[in-house]
Amino acid sequence: MAPERETGVRERAVSGATATSRPRGARLDQPRPPRRRLLPEWDPEAFGRLSESVARFLGTGRFIVWMTVVIVAWVVWNIAAPTGLRFDEYPFIFLTLMLSLQASYAAPLILLAQNRQDDRDRVNLEQDRRQNERSIADTEYLAREIAALRIGLGEVxxxxxxxxxxxxxxxxxxxxxxxxxxxxxxxxxxxxxxxxGRDADDR
Known part of the structure; x- marks a missing residue:
């Protein structure tokens, strides 16, 4: 049994392992298959733009007016409406829960919008710094050229x-x-x- 096993191994070694016989994970010339993620995927740029638009709306007077109208209507309805139609009686626990939920979502959205604005400000500052460095270098070059021209004009x-x-x-x-x-x-x-007259030498 041992010689037969040795001959089988030798035949496989002679024939060589082809690329298709290797496992797919060991291939370096092919992309790896995408991994399955438990969390849903989203576009960070689109989500960032959405957070900025929400934060921009939360900082306007229109949001305050609409929020005031909704709260007043909520309170008036749950006080003046018939008992069977009231859905959040005093002390308005459901209204407190909704306002807390709104605040818990608004704070991270505002922070995300601020982080994106900080990133843009950092990029703008870096670009301004590079532009200032180029302007300083150009100014120094022009100053040297003017000094060289003044030195050259001094010798003219x-x-x-x-x-x-x-x-x-x-x-x-x-x-x-x-x-x-x-x-x-x-x-x-x-x-x-x-x-x-002509000179004697010219004759």
Whole structure:
């Protein structure tokens, strides 16, 4: 019996286990089957929007008016109506139960709406912080560029600088001409005053 069992195991090893023979849970290339949940499933985004709309309605004057009308009608009916038609006689225990139930549901809905608003505020603050960081970086870049331009413009010859340089050159020429005139007694001809004829070298 042992040799036959060994040969059977060897044949299965040679043939190899195919992908279909493996259990489905061990496959990694296929999605796992959905698990069955005891609780009902819901869309968190839709539920959050519903909670915000309910909380927004609870914070309006319309809700207070309607709630006051319902409570007054409830009390008046259970006091003035015939005894057989009264469904909640004094001390209005059923009305107290309904108001407690309403408060127990309203508080979590308001908290959920506040949490969603806090999440939105947090995202907006993060976006504002990033925008401020980008604005600061752009401002610093522009400040550096303006400083570099001012440094570069400081090395460029401006009109006033050229005028001052020309004036200093003219003064120096006048001083030289006056000194040469006092030595020789004659005023030398400037290059522009030389005759316009051809030079001997040009011939």
């Amino acid at each position: 010859a401006t009109r006033d600088w050229m005028r001052s340089e020309l004036e200093s050159i003219l003064k120096e020429l006048e001083v030289r001409q006056n000194g040469h005139r006092s030595d020789t007694g004659s005023f030398p001809a400037l290059p522009a005053e030389r005759p316009r």
